[in-house]
Amino acid sequence: MKNIFINPGQLNKLSEFLSPWLAIISFIFLIFGLWLSFFYSPIDYQQGNAVRILYIHAPSAWLSMLIYSFLAINSFFGLVFGHVTAFTLARAAAPIGLTFTAICLVTGSVWGKPMWGTWWVWDARLTSVLVLFFFYIGYIIFLKSFSDFTKGEKFSSILSIIGIVNLPIIKFSVDYWNTLHQPASISKFSSPSIHIDMLIPLIVMFLSFLFLFLYILILRFQAELIIRKININNMKFYKDS
Amino acid sequence: MKSIKMVRRRKKIYRIISLLLIISISLFLIIYALRDNVIFFYSPSEVREKVAKKEIIDGSLIRLGGLVQENSFLRNNKSQIFFVITDYKKEISVVYSGILPDLFEEGQGVIAEGFLRINENSMKFPEKFSLKKNDFYFEAQTILAKHDENYMPPEVADALEMEMNDND
Numbered sequence: 001m002k003n004i005f006i007n008p009g010q011l012n013k014l015s016e017f018l019s020p021w022l023a024i025i026s027f028i029f030l031i032f033g034l035w036l037s038f039f040y041s042p043i044d045y046q047q048g049n050a051v052r053i054l055y056i057h058a059p060s061a062w063l064s065m066l067i068y069s070f071l072a073i074n075s076f077f078g079l080v081f082g083h084v085t086a087f088t089l090a091r092a093a094a095p096i097g098l099t100f101t102a103i104c105l106v107t108g109s110v111w112g113k114p115m116w117g118t119w120w121v122w123d124a125r126l127t128s129v130l131v132l133f134f135f136y137i138g139y140i141i142f143l144k145s146f147s148d149f150t151k152g153e154k155f156s157s158i159l160s161i162i163g164i165v166n167l168p169i170i171k172f173s174v175d176y177w178n179t180l181h182q183p184a185s186i187s188k189f190s191s192p193s194i195h196i197d198m199l200i201p202l203i204v205m206f207l208s209f210l211f212l213f214l215y216i217l218i219l220r221f222q223a224e225l226i227i228r229k230i231n232i233n234n235m236k237f238y239k240d241s
Numbered sequence: 242m243k244s245i246k247m248v249r250r251r252k253k254i255y256r257i258i259s260l261l262l263i264i265s266i267s268l269f270l271i272i273y274a275l276r277d278n279v280i281f282f283y284s285p286s287e288v289r290e291k292v293a294k295k296e297i298i299d300g301s302l303i304r305l306g307g308l309v310q311e312n313s314f315l316r317n318n319k320s321q322i323f324f325v326i327t328d329y330k331k332e333i334s335v336v337y338s339g340i341l342p343d344l345f346e347e348g349q350g351v352i353a354e355g356f357l358r359i360n361e362n363s364m365k366f367p368e369k370f371s372l373k374k375n376d377f378y379f380e381a382q383t384i385l386a387k388h389d390e391n392y393m394p395p396e397v398a399d400a401l402e403m404e405m406n407d408n409d
Binding site for chain 1: 250253254257260261264265268272276279280281282283284306340341342343344346349352383384385386387388389390391392393394395396397398399
Protein backbone atom coordinates (compact mmCIF):
# COMPACT_ATOMS: atom_id res chain seq x y z
CA MET A 1 0.00 0.00 0.00
CA LYS A 2 2.87 2.35 0.77
CA ASN A 3 4.19 1.75 -2.70
CA ILE A 4 1.23 3.41 -4.32
CA PHE A 5 2.51 6.85 -3.35
CA ILE A 6 5.93 6.17 -4.78
CA ASN A 7 5.24 4.12 -7.86
CA PRO A 8 3.26 6.16 -10.40
CA GLY A 9 2.37 3.03 -12.38
CA GLN A 10 0.29 1.64 -9.51
CA LEU A 11 -1.61 4.86 -9.00
CA ASN A 12 -2.15 4.95 -12.74
CA LYS A 13 -3.74 1.50 -12.65
CA LEU A 14 -5.90 2.47 -9.69
CA SER A 15 -6.96 5.67 -11.44
CA GLU A 16 -8.07 3.75 -14.53
CA PHE A 17 -10.28 1.65 -12.29
CA LEU A 18 -11.61 4.66 -10.34
CA SER A 19 -12.27 7.19 -13.08
CA PRO A 20 -15.71 5.99 -14.31
CA TRP A 21 -16.96 5.69 -10.73
CA LEU A 22 -15.85 9.18 -9.80
CA ALA A 23 -17.48 10.56 -12.94
CA ILE A 24 -20.77 8.80 -12.16
CA ILE A 25 -20.81 9.93 -8.53
CA SER A 26 -20.02 13.51 -9.47
CA PHE A 27 -22.70 13.53 -12.19
CA ILE A 28 -25.39 12.16 -9.85
CA PHE A 29 -24.52 14.70 -7.17
CA LEU A 30 -24.47 17.47 -9.78
CA ILE A 31 -27.95 16.66 -11.13
CA PHE A 32 -29.33 16.27 -7.61
CA GLY A 33 -27.57 19.43 -6.44
CA LEU A 34 -28.79 21.51 -9.38
CA TRP A 35 -32.34 20.32 -8.80
CA LEU A 36 -32.00 21.16 -5.10
CA SER A 37 -30.55 24.59 -5.71
CA PHE A 38 -33.04 25.62 -8.40
CA PHE A 39 -36.28 24.10 -7.14
CA TYR A 40 -35.92 22.87 -3.56
CA SER A 41 -34.02 25.76 -2.03
CA PRO A 42 -36.22 28.59 -0.72
CA ILE A 43 -35.40 32.21 -1.56
CA ASP A 44 -33.49 34.23 1.00
CA TYR A 45 -35.34 36.77 3.14
CA GLN A 46 -33.06 39.56 1.91
CA GLN A 47 -31.33 38.44 -1.25
CA GLY A 48 -34.27 36.73 -2.94
CA ASN A 49 -33.23 34.49 -5.80
CA ALA A 50 -29.65 35.76 -5.82
CA VAL A 51 -28.93 33.37 -2.95
CA ARG A 52 -28.69 30.59 -5.55
CA ILE A 53 -25.33 31.95 -6.69
CA LEU A 54 -24.06 30.80 -3.30
CA TYR A 55 -24.38 27.15 -4.33
CA ILE A 56 -21.69 27.61 -6.98
CA HIS A 57 -19.67 30.33 -5.31
CA ALA A 58 -19.04 28.76 -1.90
CA PRO A 59 -18.14 25.21 -3.07
CA SER A 60 -15.69 26.54 -5.65
CA ALA A 61 -14.17 28.86 -3.04
CA TRP A 62 -13.67 25.95 -0.63
CA LEU A 63 -12.25 23.81 -3.41
CA SER A 64 -9.84 26.51 -4.55
CA MET A 65 -8.30 26.50 -1.07
CA LEU A 66 -8.47 22.73 -0.69
CA ILE A 67 -6.75 22.17 -4.03
CA TYR A 68 -4.08 24.70 -3.14
CA SER A 69 -3.23 22.82 0.06
CA PHE A 70 -3.21 19.58 -1.94
CA LEU A 71 -0.83 21.23 -4.41
CA ALA A 72 1.48 22.52 -1.69
CA ILE A 73 1.58 19.22 0.23
CA ASN A 74 2.38 17.30 -2.94
CA SER A 75 5.07 19.84 -3.83
CA PHE A 76 6.55 19.37 -0.38
CA PHE A 77 6.74 15.57 -0.75
CA GLY A 78 8.07 15.98 -4.26
CA LEU A 79 10.84 18.30 -3.11
CA VAL A 80 11.86 16.30 -0.06
CA PHE A 81 11.49 12.72 -1.29
CA GLY A 82 11.71 13.29 -5.03
CA HIS A 83 8.59 11.24 -5.71
CA VAL A 84 7.44 11.39 -9.31
CA THR A 85 3.85 10.75 -8.20
CA ALA A 86 3.78 13.79 -5.95
CA PHE A 87 5.14 16.12 -8.63
CA THR A 88 2.75 14.76 -11.22
CA LEU A 89 -0.26 15.08 -8.91
CA ALA A 90 0.68 18.69 -8.17
CA ARG A 91 1.05 19.43 -11.88
CA ALA A 92 -2.30 17.83 -12.57
CA ALA A 93 -4.10 19.75 -9.81
CA ALA A 94 -2.89 23.29 -10.61
CA PRO A 95 -5.09 24.18 -13.62
CA ILE A 96 -8.16 22.71 -11.88
CA GLY A 97 -7.54 24.89 -8.85
CA LEU A 98 -7.02 27.89 -11.09
CA THR A 99 -10.38 27.27 -12.75
CA PHE A 100 -12.22 26.94 -9.45
CA THR A 101 -10.63 30.15 -8.19
CA ALA A 102 -11.72 31.93 -11.37
CA ILE A 103 -15.28 30.58 -10.96
CA CYS A 104 -15.27 31.79 -7.35
CA LEU A 105 -14.12 35.29 -8.34
CA VAL A 106 -16.55 35.65 -11.25
CA THR A 107 -19.63 34.36 -9.40
CA GLY A 108 -18.73 36.50 -6.39
CA SER A 109 -18.53 39.52 -8.63
CA VAL A 110 -21.88 38.75 -10.24
CA TRP A 111 -23.44 38.40 -6.78
CA GLY A 112 -21.74 41.54 -5.50
CA LYS A 113 -23.14 43.89 -8.14
CA PRO A 114 -26.82 43.59 -7.19
CA MET A 115 -26.27 42.89 -3.47
CA TRP A 116 -23.42 45.14 -2.40
CA GLY A 117 -23.73 47.59 -5.26
CA THR A 118 -20.27 46.99 -6.71
CA TRP A 119 -18.47 44.45 -8.89
CA TRP A 120 -15.22 44.59 -7.00
CA VAL A 121 -13.70 46.22 -3.93
CA TRP A 122 -10.20 45.93 -2.54
CA ASP A 123 -11.11 44.48 0.81
CA ALA A 124 -8.99 41.86 2.56
CA ARG A 125 -10.99 38.77 1.54
CA LEU A 126 -11.36 39.62 -2.14
CA THR A 127 -7.75 40.72 -2.49
CA SER A 128 -6.34 37.62 -0.79
CA VAL A 129 -8.38 35.35 -3.09
CA LEU A 130 -7.02 37.29 -6.07
CA VAL A 131 -3.52 36.67 -4.69
CA LEU A 132 -4.35 32.94 -4.54
CA PHE A 133 -5.37 33.16 -8.21
CA PHE A 134 -1.98 34.71 -9.06
CA PHE A 135 -0.15 32.01 -7.10
CA TYR A 136 -1.84 29.38 -9.27
CA ILE A 137 -0.86 31.28 -12.42
CA GLY A 138 2.69 31.70 -11.11
CA TYR A 139 2.95 28.00 -10.40
CA ILE A 140 1.86 27.08 -13.92
CA ILE A 141 4.13 29.66 -15.56
CA PHE A 142 7.13 28.50 -13.52
CA LEU A 143 6.46 24.90 -14.53
CA LYS A 144 6.58 25.74 -18.20
CA SER A 145 9.44 28.22 -18.30
CA PHE A 146 12.40 25.83 -18.12
CA SER A 147 13.70 23.65 -20.90
CA ASP A 148 14.62 21.06 -18.26
CA PHE A 149 11.22 20.26 -16.79
CA THR A 150 12.61 18.87 -13.52
CA LYS A 151 14.10 22.28 -12.77
CA GLY A 152 10.74 23.92 -13.39
CA GLU A 153 9.12 21.45 -11.04
CA LYS A 154 11.52 22.39 -8.25
CA PHE A 155 11.09 26.15 -8.62
CA SER A 156 7.32 26.00 -8.89
CA SER A 157 7.15 23.68 -5.88
CA ILE A 158 9.04 26.22 -3.79
CA LEU A 159 6.66 28.92 -5.01
CA SER A 160 3.61 26.87 -4.09
CA ILE A 161 4.99 26.18 -0.61
CA ILE A 162 5.54 29.91 -0.11
CA GLY A 163 1.95 30.53 -1.19
CA ILE A 164 0.55 28.40 1.60
CA VAL A 165 0.89 31.35 4.02
CA ASN A 166 -1.90 32.95 2.01
CA LEU A 167 -4.46 30.30 3.01
CA PRO A 168 -4.88 31.32 6.67
CA ILE A 169 -5.05 34.94 5.52
CA ILE A 170 -7.98 34.09 3.24
CA LYS A 171 -9.71 32.07 5.95
CA PHE A 172 -9.36 34.59 8.78
CA SER A 173 -9.44 37.83 6.77
CA VAL A 174 -13.15 38.26 7.43
CA ASP A 175 -12.69 37.84 11.18
CA TYR A 176 -9.57 39.94 11.80
CA TRP A 177 -10.35 42.97 9.66
CA ASN A 178 -13.40 44.94 8.68
CA THR A 179 -14.29 43.67 5.24
CA LEU A 180 -17.19 44.10 2.89
CA HIS A 181 -17.36 40.31 2.53
CA GLN A 182 -19.53 38.64 5.14
CA PRO A 183 -17.93 36.32 7.75
CA ALA A 184 -18.13 32.53 7.48
CA SER A 185 -21.59 31.02 7.99
CA ILE A 186 -20.76 27.35 8.31
CA SER A 187 -17.47 26.97 10.17
CA LYS A 188 -18.60 29.08 13.10
CA PHE A 189 -18.13 27.62 16.56
CA SER A 190 -21.79 28.13 17.33
CA SER A 191 -24.43 26.53 15.15
CA PRO A 192 -24.21 27.43 11.45
CA SER A 193 -26.21 30.53 10.62
CA ILE A 194 -27.57 29.15 7.40
CA HIS A 195 -30.98 27.53 7.23
CA ILE A 196 -30.99 23.74 6.80
CA ASP A 197 -32.91 23.98 3.48
CA MET A 198 -30.06 26.05 2.09
CA LEU A 199 -27.32 24.03 3.74
CA ILE A 200 -28.33 20.76 2.02
CA PRO A 201 -27.96 22.02 -1.59
CA LEU A 202 -24.70 23.70 -0.62
CA ILE A 203 -23.23 20.46 0.71
CA VAL A 204 -24.51 18.38 -2.21
CA MET A 205 -23.00 20.84 -4.68
CA PHE A 206 -19.73 20.77 -2.73
CA LEU A 207 -19.62 16.95 -2.92
CA SER A 208 -20.35 17.10 -6.63
CA PHE A 209 -17.53 19.61 -7.20
CA LEU A 210 -15.19 17.56 -5.03
CA PHE A 211 -15.75 14.38 -7.04
CA LEU A 212 -15.52 16.37 -10.25
CA PHE A 213 -12.13 17.60 -9.06
CA LEU A 214 -10.98 14.06 -8.26
CA TYR A 215 -12.21 12.83 -11.64
CA ILE A 216 -10.42 15.56 -13.62
CA LEU A 217 -7.38 15.13 -11.37
CA ILE A 218 -6.87 11.48 -12.25
CA LEU A 219 -7.55 12.09 -15.93
CA ARG A 220 -4.93 14.83 -15.90
CA PHE A 221 -2.63 12.60 -13.85
CA GLN A 222 -2.68 9.95 -16.55
CA ALA A 223 -2.03 12.57 -19.23
CA GLU A 224 0.79 14.18 -17.26
CA LEU A 225 2.49 10.80 -16.82
CA ILE A 226 2.48 10.30 -20.58
CA ILE A 227 3.77 13.83 -21.20
CA ARG A 228 6.51 13.14 -18.68
CA LYS A 229 7.61 10.04 -20.56
CA ILE A 230 7.69 12.01 -23.82
CA ASN A 231 9.73 14.76 -22.18
CA ILE A 232 12.25 12.30 -20.79
CA ASN A 233 12.59 10.63 -24.20
CA ASN A 234 13.09 14.02 -25.84
CA MET A 235 15.79 14.96 -23.36
CA LYS A 236 17.58 11.67 -23.93
CA PHE A 237 17.34 12.18 -27.68
CA TYR A 238 18.88 15.64 -27.54
CA LYS A 239 21.60 14.47 -25.19
CA ASP A 240 22.58 11.63 -27.54
CA SER A 241 22.62 13.66 -30.71
CA MET B 242 23.92 4.29 10.43
CA LYS B 243 22.45 7.27 8.67
CA SER B 244 22.68 7.25 4.94
CA ILE B 245 23.58 10.37 3.00
CA LYS B 246 20.11 10.35 1.50
CA MET B 247 18.46 10.66 4.92
CA VAL B 248 20.71 13.54 5.91
CA ARG B 249 19.89 15.33 2.66
CA ARG B 250 16.19 14.85 3.20
CA ARG B 251 16.37 16.21 6.71
CA LYS B 252 18.33 19.21 5.46
CA LYS B 253 15.69 19.87 2.82
CA ILE B 254 12.90 19.69 5.38
CA TYR B 255 14.72 22.14 7.66
CA ARG B 256 15.28 24.47 4.74
CA ILE B 257 11.61 24.45 3.74
CA ILE B 258 10.48 25.01 7.32
CA SER B 259 12.87 27.91 7.81
CA LEU B 260 11.75 29.42 4.48
CA LEU B 261 8.13 29.23 5.60
CA LEU B 262 8.99 30.71 8.99
CA ILE B 263 10.87 33.66 7.51
CA ILE B 264 8.09 34.37 5.05
CA SER B 265 5.32 34.17 7.60
CA ILE B 266 7.21 36.41 10.03
CA SER B 267 7.92 39.02 7.37
CA LEU B 268 4.34 38.85 6.13
CA PHE B 269 3.08 39.27 9.67
CA LEU B 270 5.26 42.35 10.11
CA ILE B 271 4.06 43.83 6.82
CA ILE B 272 0.42 43.25 7.67
CA TYR B 273 0.96 44.60 11.17
CA ALA B 274 2.55 47.75 9.76
CA LEU B 275 -0.27 48.19 7.26
CA ARG B 276 -3.09 47.27 9.64
CA ASP B 277 -4.75 50.65 9.19
CA ASN B 278 -4.84 50.19 5.44
CA VAL B 279 -5.94 46.55 5.45
CA ILE B 280 -9.22 47.30 7.15
CA PHE B 281 -11.86 48.26 4.65
CA PHE B 282 -13.83 50.77 6.69
CA TYR B 283 -13.91 52.61 10.01
CA SER B 284 -16.73 52.35 12.50
CA PRO B 285 -18.25 55.59 13.82
CA SER B 286 -16.38 55.25 17.16
CA GLU B 287 -13.08 54.79 15.31
CA VAL B 288 -13.79 57.86 13.19
CA ARG B 289 -14.53 59.98 16.26
CA GLU B 290 -11.36 58.68 17.91
CA LYS B 291 -9.29 59.49 14.86
CA VAL B 292 -10.80 62.95 14.54
CA ALA B 293 -9.83 63.62 18.14
CA LYS B 294 -6.27 62.55 17.27
CA LYS B 295 -6.40 64.70 14.09
CA GLU B 296 -5.70 61.65 11.92
CA ILE B 297 -8.90 62.36 10.03
CA ILE B 298 -9.67 65.97 9.30
CA ASP B 299 -12.36 67.94 7.51
CA GLY B 300 -12.51 66.70 3.90
CA SER B 301 -10.72 63.37 4.40
CA LEU B 302 -11.78 60.64 1.98
CA ILE B 303 -12.67 57.57 4.08
CA ARG B 304 -15.04 54.64 4.25
CA LEU B 305 -17.48 54.58 7.12
CA GLY B 306 -19.27 51.36 8.03
CA GLY B 307 -21.91 50.33 10.50
CA LEU B 308 -25.62 49.75 10.79
CA VAL B 309 -28.30 52.09 9.48
CA GLN B 310 -30.06 53.34 12.59
CA GLU B 311 -33.72 52.41 12.89
CA ASN B 312 -36.15 55.23 11.99
CA SER B 313 -33.41 57.51 10.76
CA PHE B 314 -33.91 57.23 6.99
CA LEU B 315 -35.28 60.34 5.30
CA ARG B 316 -35.55 61.54 1.71
CA ASN B 317 -36.18 65.20 0.94
CA ASN B 318 -37.74 66.76 -2.16
CA LYS B 319 -34.32 67.40 -3.73
CA SER B 320 -33.86 63.59 -3.68
CA GLN B 321 -31.18 63.84 -1.07
CA ILE B 322 -31.04 60.91 1.32
CA PHE B 323 -30.29 61.28 5.02
CA PHE B 324 -29.63 58.56 7.53
CA VAL B 325 -27.50 57.77 10.57
CA ILE B 326 -24.74 55.13 10.70
CA THR B 327 -24.28 53.67 14.14
CA ASP B 328 -22.25 50.99 15.89
CA TYR B 329 -24.47 51.21 19.00
CA LYS B 330 -21.80 53.36 20.69
CA LYS B 331 -21.38 56.42 18.50
CA GLU B 332 -23.30 57.61 15.48
CA ILE B 333 -22.60 59.81 12.48
CA SER B 334 -25.18 61.41 10.21
CA VAL B 335 -24.82 60.76 6.50
CA VAL B 336 -26.07 62.62 3.47
CA TYR B 337 -26.13 60.99 0.05
CA SER B 338 -27.68 61.54 -3.36
CA GLY B 339 -27.67 58.59 -5.70
CA ILE B 340 -28.88 55.05 -6.17
CA LEU B 341 -29.06 52.74 -3.15
CA PRO B 342 -28.21 49.00 -3.44
CA ASP B 343 -30.98 46.41 -3.02
CA LEU B 344 -29.97 45.31 0.44
CA PHE B 345 -30.03 48.82 1.91
CA GLU B 346 -32.46 48.84 4.80
CA GLU B 347 -32.78 50.27 8.28
CA GLY B 348 -31.05 48.00 10.79
CA GLN B 349 -28.83 46.51 8.07
CA GLY B 350 -25.11 46.88 7.58
CA VAL B 351 -23.88 49.58 5.21
CA ILE B 352 -20.56 51.02 4.06
CA ALA B 353 -20.40 54.62 2.84
CA GLU B 354 -17.45 55.98 0.91
CA GLY B 355 -17.00 59.73 0.88
CA PHE B 356 -15.82 62.81 2.74
CA LEU B 357 -16.02 63.76 6.38
CA ARG B 358 -17.24 67.35 6.71
CA ILE B 359 -17.54 69.70 9.61
CA ASN B 360 -20.91 71.38 9.83
CA GLU B 361 -20.39 75.10 9.51
CA ASN B 362 -24.01 76.08 8.99
CA SER B 363 -23.70 75.50 5.26
CA MET B 364 -25.41 72.13 5.42
CA LYS B 365 -29.05 71.89 6.40
CA PHE B 366 -29.98 68.55 7.86
CA PRO B 367 -33.64 67.78 8.58
CA GLU B 368 -34.69 68.79 12.05
CA LYS B 369 -34.84 65.37 13.63
CA PHE B 370 -31.10 64.83 13.09
CA SER B 371 -30.24 67.46 15.73
CA LEU B 372 -26.82 68.13 14.20
CA LYS B 373 -24.97 70.65 16.34
CA LYS B 374 -22.88 73.43 14.88
CA ASN B 375 -19.26 72.34 14.25
CA ASP B 376 -20.16 68.70 14.70
CA PHE B 377 -19.19 66.60 11.73
CA TYR B 378 -21.29 64.72 9.22
CA PHE B 379 -20.48 62.41 6.32
CA GLU B 380 -20.98 63.26 2.68
CA ALA B 381 -21.22 59.89 0.91
CA GLN B 382 -20.19 59.39 -2.70
CA THR B 383 -21.01 55.67 -2.92
CA ILE B 384 -23.09 53.43 -0.70
CA LEU B 385 -22.37 49.70 -0.45
CA ALA B 386 -24.69 47.35 1.39
CA LYS B 387 -23.01 44.89 3.71
CA HIS B 388 -24.61 41.50 3.92
CA ASP B 389 -24.48 39.51 7.14
CA GLU B 390 -23.72 35.79 7.37
CA ASN B 391 -27.33 34.73 7.98
CA TYR B 392 -29.19 32.92 5.24
CA MET B 393 -32.80 31.90 5.76
CA PRO B 394 -36.13 31.75 3.93
CA PRO B 395 -38.52 34.69 4.44
CA GLU B 396 -40.98 32.62 6.48
CA VAL B 397 -38.28 31.79 9.01
CA ALA B 398 -37.21 35.43 9.19
CA ASP B 399 -40.84 36.45 9.85
CA ALA B 400 -41.18 33.78 12.53
CA LEU B 401 -37.98 34.95 14.20
CA GLU B 402 -39.22 38.53 14.18
CA MET B 403 -42.56 37.48 15.70
CA GLU B 404 -40.70 35.63 18.42
CA MET B 405 -38.59 38.70 19.16
CA ASN B 406 -41.71 40.84 19.41
CA ASP B 407 -43.36 38.33 21.74
CA ASN B 408 -40.40 38.49 24.06
CA ASP B 409 -40.49 42.29 24.22
